[in-house]
Amino acid sequence: QVRASNDLHVAVLAFPFGSHAGPLLSLVRRIAAAAPNVTFSFFSTDKSNATVFSGMKKEDLGNIKPYNVHDGYPNNHVPSGQPLEPVNLFINAMPGNYRQAMEKVVAENGKNFSCLLTDAFLWFGGEMAEQMYAKWVPLWTAGPFSLFSHLVTDVLRQKIGCNDVREDQNIDFLRGFSAVKVADLPIGIVTGDLEAPFSVMIYKMGLMLPRATAVAINSFHEIEPLIVDELKSRFQQLLNVGPFILTTPQPFIPDDYGCLEWLSKHGNASVAYISFGTVITPPAHELTALANSLEECEFPFLWSFRGNAEKQLPEGFLERTRTKGKVVPWAPQTEILKHPSVGVFVTHSGWNSILETIVGGVSMICRPFFGDQKLNTRLLETLWGIGVGIDNGVFTKDAMVKALKLTLSSEKGKIMRQKIVAFKESAMKAAQPDGDSSRNIKTLIELVTT
Numbered sequence: 240q241v242r243a244s245n246d247l248h249v250a251v252l253a254f255p256f257g258s259h260a261g262p263l264l265s266l267v268r269r270i271a272a273a274a275p276n277v278t279f280s281f282f283s284t285d286k287s288n289a290t291v292f293s294g295m296k297k298e299d300l301g302n303i304k305p306y307n308v309h310d311g312y313p314n315n316h317v318p319s320g321q322p323l324e325p326v327n328l329f330i331n332a333m334p335g336n337y338r339q340a341m342e343k344v345v346a347e348n349g350k351n352f353s354c355l356l357t358d359a360f361l362w363f364g365g366e367m368a369e370q371m372y373a374k375w376v377p378l379w380t381a382g383p384f385s386l387f388s389h390l391v392t393d394v395l396r397q398k399i400g401c402n403d404v405r406e407d408q409n410i411d412f413l414r415g416f417s418a419v420k421v422a423d424l425p426i427g428i429v430t431g432d433l434e435a436p437f438s439v440m441i442y443k444m445g446l447m448l449p450r451a452t453a454v455a456i457n458s459f460h461e462i463e464p465l466i467v468d469e470l471k472s473r474f475q476q477l478l479n480v481g482p483f484i485l486t487t488p489q490p491f492i493p494d495d496y497g498c499l500e501w502l503s504k505h506g507n508a509s510v511a512y513i514s515f516g517t518v519i520t521p522p523a524h525e526l527t528a529l530a531n532s533l534e535e536c537e538f539p540f541l542w543s544f545r546g547n548a549e550k551q552l553p554e555g556f557l558e559r560t561r562t563k564g565k566v567v568p569w570a571p572q573t574e575i576l577k578h579p580s581v582g583v584f585v586t587h588s589g590w591n592s593i594l595e596t597i598v599g600g601v602s603m604i605c606r607p608f609f610g611d612q613k614l615n616t617r618l619l620e621t622l623w624g625i626g627v628g629i630d631n632g633v634f635t636k637d638a639m640v641k642a643l644k645l646t647l648s649s650e651k652g653k654i655m656r657q658k659i660v661a662f663k664e665s666a667m668k669a670a671q672p673d674g675d676s677s678r679n680i681k682t683l684i685e686l687v688t689t
């Protein structure tokens with residue numbers, strides 16, 4: 240049945256944690272701008288909506304309207320303080336919480352949904368869409384390797400087993416994975432609690448995604464053509480539509496602490512920029528080791544620190560490093576990574592950070608924590624040669640001093656920076672008007688808005 244465009248109603252279902260809802264909103268803003276008559280209802284928790292829509296005026300939103308879904312907290316619930324509790328409560332409440340909010344919106348504006356554009360985590364999107372005679376278009380916010388590992392979870396479980404797993408073995412039975420070790424796989428595939436709400440959600444996602452009308456991914460074809468082709472063979476349609484920082488409107492992050500001006504006072508490729516994304520703060524002993532390494536080296540550093548730097552960093556550190564270091568609570572990361580003074584990024588290997596670093600042309604020192612981050616580190620270090628891990632995988636003063644010297648003042652560091660230029664060029668090419676990602680965005684717009 241063909242509907243008039245002002246009758247079309249797209250439900251956007253966000254996953255309200257980490258850097259999930261923000262990139263989805265960026266994509267939706269790009270699509271919605273191209274289809275001004277179509278209505279976009281954006282569903283996430285009140286907390287997540289308050290963050291991703293903050294600073295946006297009504298005219299910036301146009302045909303996108305945010306709606307809150309219940310966060311899954313029972314009445315009078317006393318939070319336990321465990322970091323995963325909000326995620327588990329939310330997962331246990333879905334899909335009912337989304338459904339309830341969606342029904343209310345349809346009752347209000349009288350327009351049934353024509354398409355469900357969801358975070359890929361929301362495995363139930365396919366069934367929901369079928370019941371509504373709508374399309375299902377999920378977005379995977381991370382990279383192709385991790386997505387592939389979730390698609391082949393049953394194969395991995397069968398070949399590797401799930402008990403007493405030998406974590407140092409290479410995954411040589413999967414095309415494109417021979418450099419990857421079992422220990423690099425996201426927890427919940429063969430290790431960790433396979434029955435945990437998060438593991439079950441991602442497992443179901445792997446089973447359901449092949450049913451989607453199309454799967455969009457914040458990536459570009461040239462980043463890893465072999466794996467991208469594997470994905471293509473498993474989906475009805477795979478659309479590389481990234482890197483989002485080149486293909487979608489980005490939220491404006493003010494430079495409240497003068498980071499860019501500070502960077503301009505330093506030499507070319509001399510500064511270490513440090514950030515661990517939106518979820519992670521390294522444990523206390525690692526923060527101390529990292530701070531001590533920065534104090535020992537001569538390199539200037541800029542640290543976007545989540546938490547209370549005064550309390551969590553060694554006593555007197557901020558004072559003693561005042562002339563060569565700057566510690567801020569939040570920074571305009573994408574602009575920082577494009578600044579010529581930045582020579583290395585000390586990162587947790589979150590996917591958005593990686594893409595932003597590629598576009599900035601900066602090499603990386605990686606300290607991965609969870610999810611796709613170990614797999615990403617393996618790619619950066621072993622396959623692509625544009626990043627290094629840290630000896631034994633955790634921050635110690637000596638290991639970090641070694642990594643800083645290697646990336647900032649050795650010949651190998653220079654070669655890494657040269658290698659990243661090739662990645663940067665293919666990312667820029669993909670995002671040009673006739674590039675692969677731009678063409679895929681057009682296809683996606685067509686799919687979602689007709």
Ligand code: U2F
Binds near residue numbers: 517543573610
């Ligand atoms: C989860 O990732 P995170 O949110 O922890 O990390 P990133 O994917 O690297 O995204 C962090 C974003 O926050 C921005 C930065 C990135 O866009 O530019 N930012 C900033 O603007 N200013 C700052 O001071 C610090 C950060 C998850 F943990 C990862 O494993 C996944 O790969 C990722 C994508 O699914 O989501």
